[in-house]
Amino acid sequence: MKASRDDDPRVGLDGRLSWRPAGAADLDAWAALIARTAAVERPVWFERREDLAQILESRKNPTAGNSVLGFDVQGVARAYGRITKNPDGEKALGFGCVDPAWQGTGVGSGLLGWTEARTRQRFAADAATRAAARLRLFTEQQHTHHSALFEGRGYRIVRYYSEMHRPLDGTLPEPILDDGFELVPFGPELYEAVRQAHNDAFRDHWGSEPRDQEAWAFVVNDPLARPDLSAVVVERAGGKVAGYQLASHDAQSAESRGFTEGYTELLGVRPEFRGRGIARALLANAMRRFAAAGMDxxxxxVDSENPTGALALYLKMGYVAVNSSMAWDREF
Incomplete structure (x- = not known):
């Protein structure tokens, strides 16, 4: 059967721009577009060239079918969108931006339409997926133009998140563990064991999906990853991973934010080891590592409804909320 134009997600894209999937030759233009947008919108974090190069390596979500870049007549990238989806996952995640000079012209609405259409295609193609097509988008609270667009398209907020900071210029807590546990460095020899521990620790977390080896490679090989600021807690008897703290550091963000930070990307404790001070010890150790590295x-x-009581722990350890973000969902 011949496909109709309605099956092509590019149909709704703005005709003033020339659209194509993102590729290796577009890395500089793609990164420049995101940087121009970030200079105006000032997000906490944004993708840089090295992040985009890593995205191009994905086998599950090749950019050839899951991304689109729009160029003006001068060949300048003005908008981009992409989605990711696990083959058996219950949601797709959408990402993108529009050059500030082109915002308010309808480009963003058309780009969101492409994202939705591609999401429906992915769910239709993934035989393992039984759920209705669902697209999840994220925005920071200060980006009200994003929220207005999402709300107008029928999205609803399904989760709130808080960015939390803890100053490192005062007395820092001691990383205290029971005698049955040992805190060890995080290195390649523990990558697979920590991946399995992560999937175990996050199986009861809202929105979490198991990470296979490709997804985990994105974590451990992230351009901002700092294994030297990370740590793992293992049982002394048997060496089973009980918990972990994986850290990153974005040196460039210090220029715009006015301070340096060590960031805990992932913190998890296996269910059978919770309530034994492991998360606290990992955070205390992280603070000391960050401070020794000169971080401010x-x-x-943190997910505002985290089922493990993480928010209460963070507050008790001196973290305070400094920024909010939201997850938006729409089912098709």
């Missing part, structure tokens, strides 16, 4: 603050993000 320890930072992390």
């Amino acid at each position: 603050k320890a930072a992390l993000d």
